[in-house]
Every structure is written in C-alpha cells, then in structure tokens.
Amino acid sequence: MALGFIKKVFTFGKDKPSADKPAEAEDFASLVDAAERIDAGETIEALPEAADPIAAEVIDTAGGPAADEAEPEVAPASAEPEITAATVEDEDFHPQPEQPADVTHAVLEPDEDNAVTLPKGFAATASRPEPEPEIPAVKLSWFQRLRQGLARTSSQLTGQIAALFTKRKLDEDTLEELEDLLIQADLGVETAMRVTGTLSSERYGKDVTGEDVSRIMAAEITKVLKPVARPLALDLSHKPHVILVVGVNGTGKTTTIGKLAAKLSGSGLKVMLAAGDTFRAAAIEQLKIWADRTGSTFLGTKLGADAAGLAYDAFEKARAEKSDVLIIDTAGRLQNKTELMAELEKIVRVLGKLDPDAPHTVLQTLDATTGQNAMNQVEIFRNIAGVNGLIMTKLDGTARGGILVAIAAKHKLPVYFIGVGEGVDDLEPFEAEDFAAAIAGLPH
Numbered sequence: 001m002a003l004g005f006i007k008k009v010f011t012f013g014k015d016k017p018s019a020d021k022p023a024e025a026e027d028f029a030s031l032v033d034a035a036e037r038i039d040a041g042e043t044i045e046a047l048p049e050a051a052d053p054i055a056a057e058v059i060d061t062a063g064g065p066a067a068d069e070a071e072p073e074v075a076p077a078s079a080e081p082e083i084t085a086a087t088v089e090d091e092d093f094h095p096q097p098e099q100p101a102d103v104t105h106a107v108l109e110p111d112e113d114n115a116v117t118l119p120k121g122f123a124a125t126a127s128r129p130e131p132e133p134e135i136p137a138v139k140l141s142w143f144q145r146l147r148q149g150l151a152r153t154s155s156q157l158t159g160q161i162a163a164l165f166t167k168r169k170l171d172e173d174t175l176e177e178l179e180d181l182l183i184q185a186d187l188g189v190e191t192a193m194r195v196t197g198t199l200s201s202e203r204y205g206k207d208v209t210g211e212d213v214s215r216i217m218a219a220e221i222t223k224v225l226k227p228v229a230r231p232l233a234l235d236l237s238h239k240p241h242v243i244l245v246v247g248v249n250g251t252g253k254t255t256t257i258g259k260l261a262a263k264l265s266g267s268g269l270k271v272m273l274a275a276g277d278t279f280r281a282a283a284i285e286q287l288k289i290w291a292d293r294t295g296s297t298f299l300g301t302k303l304g305a306d307a308a309g310l311a312y313d314a315f316e317k318a319r320a321e322k323s324d325v326l327i328i329d330t331a332g333r334l335q336n337k338t339e340l341m342a343e344l345e346k347i348v349r350v351l352g353k354l355d356p357d358a359p360h361t362v363l364q365t366l367d368a369t370t371g372q373n374a375m376n377q378v379e380i381f382r383n384i385a386g387v388n389g390l391i392m393t394k395l396d397g398t399a400r401g402g403i404l405v406a407i408a409a410k411h412k413l414p415v416y417f418i419g420v421g422e423g424v425d426d427l428e429p430f431e432a433e434d435f436a437a438a439i440a441g442l443p444h
C-alpha cells in the first residue's frame with residue numbers, strides 16, 4: 001500500500017526514472033526500499049529525502065539571473081492551486097492561479113497619470129504615447145457649409161478658368177471658351193454673356209489672370225441674384241398668412257416647413273402645420289414630429305384622403321384659432337405627374353374660396369444637387385400652383401448651385417432661404433454676395 005502510494009507521488013507529471021537521470025533513480029530505489037520495509041512491518045526513523053524534480057528543472061532552464069542576485073522565487077504558472085476542503089465547500093470557488101506575492105514592477109514613466117504596471121517578464125522600451133488631445137467638435141458656419149457644398153462647382157470652374165487664362169491675352173477665342181465653361185456650370189447663357197461682356201470691356205487685349213475672372217464673375221452673379229434675394233414677406237393681417245409648399249419629392253419640403261415653423265414660432269407667432277401629403281403615411285408622421293418639435297399646432301388626415309379637403313379644413317381651423325401662419329405640406333409624387341398637378345391645382349382653388357388671395361405664398365423647394373432639371377421643375381410648378389418664391393435646399397451637400405443663377409435670371413422669382421443641412425437651424429436667408437462668392441471660390 002505504502003509502496004503503491006510512493007510510486008504514484010513520485011511519477012506524477014514526470015517521466016519514469018531512467019538511466020539518464022541517475023540521481024532520481026537512486027532516490028526512487030531508496031524510497032522503494034523504505035516502503036518495502038514498512039510493508040514488512042519494520043519501523044523506520046525517516047524516509048530518505050527525494051530530490052525536488054520541479055525545482056531542479058527551474059534551475060536548469062530558467063536562464064535568468066544568477067542565484068546570488070536573490071531573485072524572489074515565483075511559483076510556476078502551471079502550478080495547480082491547493083484545493084482544501086474549505087475551498088471545495090465554497091459554492092463560489094473557481095480555482096485561479098494565485099498572483100505571485102512579490103513581483104518586480106516595471107512602471108512606465110514619466111508622468112503619474114500615464115503610469116502602468118507591467119507584469120514580470122515585460123520591460124517598457126518607450127513610454128506610452130500621450131493620448132491625443134480631444135478636439136471639441138466645431139460646427140461649421142453656414143457659409144462654410146455653403147462653400148463646401150459649392151466646392152465642386154467652384155473648384156472645377158476656377159481650375160478651368162485658371163488653366164484658360166495662363167499666359168494668354170484676352171481675345172475672342174478665350175472669351176468664347178470662358179462662355180462655354182460658365183454655361184457648363186449651369187449658370188445660364190445670360191449670366192455667362194454678362195461675365196464675358198464685362199471682362200471684354202475691361203480687359204480686352206490685356207493680360208488676364210484667373211482671379212480677375214473670378215472677381216468679375218462674382219460681381220456679375222451678385223447683380224443677377226441681388227433682386228431675387230428677398231425676405232419672405234408675411235401679411236399678418238390675414239390671420240392666417242397661408243404658405244403652400246410644393247416641389248418634387250425629396251427636394252426638402254417637409255424639412256423646410258419644420259425649419260420655417262421653428263423660426264416663426266420662435267419669434268412668438270402662432271403657427272399651424274397641415275399635412276397635405278396624404279399619399280404617404282410616413283409624410284404625415286414626419287410633419288407631426290416637426291409640429292411637436294416647434295410648438296406648432298398640427299392638422300392631419302387619414303392616408304389617401306383628399307388633400308384639398310384637408311387644406312380647406314386647416315384654413316378654417318387656423319382662422320378659428322387665430323393662427324398667424326398656416327403652412328401646408330403637399331405630396332411630391334403621386335401615381336403620376338398628371339394626378340399630382342391636378343391635386344395641387346385643386347388645393348390652390350379650394351383655398352381661394354376662403355380667401356381670394358390665398359395661398360398668400362406658394363413656396364417651391366429645389367434640391368441643389370439636381371442641376372439643370374431644377375429649371376424644368378420651376379417652369380412646371382409655377383404654371384400649375386402659381387409658385388411665387390423659392391428655397392434652395394441641400395446646398396451643404398455636393399451642390400450644383402449654378403442653376404439658381406440661371407433660374408433667377410429667367411424667372412426672377414424671389415429666393416427667400418437656402419437649406420444648408422438637415423437640422424432645425426440649417427435654414428439661412430438667401431444672400432446674393434455670399435452665394436456669388438461661394439460659386440466663384442472667393443472669400444466671404
């Protein structure tokens with residue numbers, strides 16, 4: 001029995017004793033001998049001391065500091081924790097390798113906050129890089145967003161102009177090429193001719209730089225835009241002043257209504273929003289959210305209901321409640337274009353029954369990323385719904401704002417605001433000089 005136990009203990013986790021390990025073989029033999037004597041009933045004083053096989057291995061393979069450097073002894077990572085009756089009874093017991101009590105600490109310098117304790121066996125070769133200082137998020141100003149939005153148009157244009165006017169005297173060919181460039185940038189024939197005309201009268205036969213052209217271009221664009229950059233006039237004697245918002249789907253009608261409502265109710269006016277886009281359930285919900293957000297009253301109807309009927313009810317209700325402004329949202333898309341136009345016509349007609357001047361403002365939203373197509377949109381909606389004011393949205397995106405200049409030159413409709421983002425405050429009064437500077441790539 002004693003013999004079996006000793007054999008087991010000695011060989012646990014180890015190779016059997018072999019001729020290569022004479023010291024261990026000798027120990028083993030003497031232990032066996034002692035055990036046989038115990039089994040035979042003999043009393044012996046003490047068992048012979050066995051060499052510690054694990055300690056011997058550590059010394060052989062560590063390759064670490066010499067023994068006289070008094071390196072503290074660390075239990076090998078593979079050492080099993082000792083399981084006692086107490087720990088087994090503990091329900092929460094999870095055997096964990098014990099943390100060596102005395103470990104050399106390597107501390108990264110230089111600053112206290114940056115200090116970190118490395119486990120033994122690691123050395124710091126360089127201190128941890130300083131964390132990047134946090135840069136507070138800076139919201140770009142609306143003009144910076146406008147500049148960014150029009151960057152594609154302006155940088156393409158100014159690049160082409162600079163290339164055209166490198167070491168060239170102003171002649172007929174250059175003027176013609178410049179005119180083409182301006183037309184390609186959607187600015188329209190009229191504005192293009194104004195720019196080349198002014199340039200020709202000022203600098204014909206002389207050296208011209210790209211900056212000269214940009215400056216003249218900005219001045220001419222400003223001249224076209226200035227008469228249309230007007231504030232949205234509200235006749236508050238109407239109670240309510242009715243604003244009908246129309247435009248192709250996705251051009252930003254509903255969002256712009258929300259932004260307008262925020263401005264108006266923020267200045268103390270009583271605003272009502274009416275969900276005249278009965279074509280999409282989400283559109284009704286979207287406007288309701290804007291109404292809640294801006295403290296406006298809201299009138300909606302069920303999906304598919306008659307939009308003109310809703311507009312009529314909203315007008316009556318706004319009157320009864322003495323609202324200052326009623327803004328009516330409309331669909332941008334129906335089953336087909338004919339139906340959409342018929343619906344818009346009907347809304348205008350029905351509102352006119354309550355007040356021959358209503359709707360007092362018919363606002364059309366134009367998406368600045370559309371380019372040339374925006375011109376056709378103005379023509380169509382102007383004829384059907386009597387558009388008398390414009391708002392260009394998404395001028396913060398990859399806008400192609402040149403078309404607004406062409407639209408202004410042709411239709412001479414007031415441009416009240418520009419949208420420079422999706423947020424409630426991202427609606428700015430339209431300023432001719434700013435817009436012209438952004439297109440021409442000049443500073444504010």
Ligand SMILES: Nc1nc2c(ncn2[C@@H]2O[C@H](COP(=O)(O)OP(=O)(O)OP(=O)(O)O)[C@@H](O)[C@H]2O)c(=O)[nH]1
Pocket residue numbers: 247248249250251252253254255256277283330331332333365393394395396397418419420421422426
């Ligand atoms: N970046 C940017 N996005 C805008 C701007 N105005 C509107 N949008 C976004 O354009 C998308 C369409 O806007 P809506 O207001 O739903 O357009 P809508 O004309 O009402 O569209 P329909 O209801 O489908 O006819 C939304 O994701 C808006 O957040 C703007 O000035 N800048």
Ligand SMILES: [Mg+2]
Pocket residue numbers: 253254255277283329330
């Ligand atoms: Mg909408």
